Amino acid sequence: MKKFLFVFPVLLAMSLLIAACGGGNRPTILDVTFAEFTFTPAEFTVPAGREVTINVVNEGAVAHEFVIMKLGETVGDDFGDEDEDNIYWEVEAEPGESLTATFTAPSEPGEYQVVCGTAGHYLAGMLGKLTVVAP
């Protein structure tokens, strides 16, 4: 009985550790389609600090960008030079292009604005939201 009392907490701790590690190794994959002037889907959820793979298809007739703004930063009138410093991460796709890119999710949970950085597209309503949750 004495031995069991010792072994049980160790087994419990090990199983919790394995469960946590299993979650950490699960790849986070986002699939998004660009068009005039939408992201489909437009809302994404990722675990903080994780590697994220994003598969982009631009079905539009012009280039589009997927720009993640830093936490607490939002685009003003339209996306412009003043917003460049507030970018967390971005990827661009030419018309008809399909690509895969990776980035590390922000370490701070919260809601991050996603916009298209091509002139006029933010004004046309090309925006979305990245929700970062505690891993």
Ligand SMILES: [Cu+2]
């Ligand atoms: Cu665009």
